Amino acid sequence: MPEFPYSRLRRWPDVEAENLQAHDATDLLLVARALAEAGERGLDGTQIAVIGDEYGAVTLALTDAGLRGIRVHQDLATGRRALARNAADLGLDGFASHELDAALLDGARLVLLQLPKALAELEEIADAVARWAATDVVLVAGGRVKHMVLAQNEVLGRSFSRVQAQRAERKSRLIVASEPRPVSETPPFPVSAQHEGLTLVAHGGAFAGARLDIGTRVLLDALRLASRFLSEERSDETKGVREPGKDVLDLGCGTGALAVSYALAHPAAQVIATDRSAAAVASARATAAANGVADRITVTQDDAASEVATASVDVVLLNPPFHLGTSIHTGAATRLFEAAARVLRPGGELFTVFNSSLGYRAELTRLVGTTEQLHRTPKFTVTRSIRRP
C-alpha cells in the first residue's frame, strides 16, 4: 500500500507557517501502533477512537488504511475544520466526530491519544476512557519526548492499573495504558472555584482551570479603574434614564471570566462569549449558569468569531493567547486582533491585556485604530483601542 500522503495535510484555518506542520512523528507512531493492534486483536474501525488528533493525521491515515467508522474527538474548532477540509481534499470519509462523551467511547477497544499539554485535560480524558470505553480497552497515548513529564504517567495510573512507557523513537514516545480502574460516581470535571463574587467552572482543557488568570485579573482591574464597571445602567437608573445595553464580545472566552464579570457589572449588556476550544465553551456555559447570567450570555464554539457579524458589537474583551503549541508565536493573537477589528462597530472599543514584553500597541493601532495604554503592571499591559470609522 502506498504510504499515506502526510505532507498534503494542512493546518488551515489554524495559523500556517513554514516551520509549522500539520502532522508530527507522534502521529506516525500512533498510526503504526494502531495498525499493529488492530491486526493482532482483529479490531475494526468502529472499535477505535482517536482523541486530540490535531489536524486529522491519525484519523485520516487509519481511514485511508481501510479502517471505517473511527470516532474522533478534537477540542479545537480549527482542528475540526482542518480535518474536514483535509478529508475532502483527500477524498476520504467514513469517520465520525464527537464531543468527549459516552458516544465517543462506548464499546471502544483501542483509544489513540495525542497527549494534551495540561495534566487536568489528560485527567479528564483518562477518566472518560476508563468510564465509557470497553473493559479491555487499550489507551495508546503519544507525545514529543521533550514535552513529556512523569506526572503524565501518574495521571494515567489513576485511571488504569497498567501504564507502560515505550522506548522513544524519532524523539516521540508512546505510553500504553490498560486495565481501567473503577471510576468515581461523578466525573472529576468540571471543577469550580469562587473569586470575590465570581464563580468559575472549568473542564480539564480550559485555560487556567477554575483559577482567575493573572492577566485576566489585571484586565478586570483596569476596566474597573476606567469606570467601565461603574455600571452606566445603574447610575442612569438613579437619574430616571435607562441607557440601552451594549453588545459585548468576549473573544477567546476560556472559562468565561471576562464575559460573566462584564454581564454581572452591566445588567443591560448582551454578551457573546466565544472560543475555539470545546472544553472552554462547556466551561463558559457552566460559568454563566453558576453566576445566574446564562440568559444574557450566548456561548459559541467558533474560530476567531467567524460567525459574529461584521460591525455588530460595541465592546470586545480580549486576553489573547501568545503561545502557539510550545513555541512562542504571535500569529494567533494577530488573528484575534483582526477579528476584533472586523466585528466592532466604528467607535467601538477593544480592551486587550498582554504580556508587556510583546509590545502589541503598534499592531493594535494598525489593525483596529487609536490605542492607548490604560494600565501597566510589571508584567502586563492593558490597552483600549477605538475602532476607526
Ligand SMILES: C[S@@+](CC[C@H](N)C(=O)[O-])C[C@H]1O[C@@H](n2cnc3c(N)ncnc32)[C@H](O)[C@@H]1O
Ligand atoms: C489566554 S486565554 C484567555 C481565556 C479567558 N478570556 C480568560 O481571560 O481567562 C486565550 C483563549 O483564546 C482561545 N483562542 C485561541 N485562539 C482562538 C481562536 N482562533 N478562536 C477562538 N478562540 C481562540 C483559547 O482557546 C483560550 O481559551
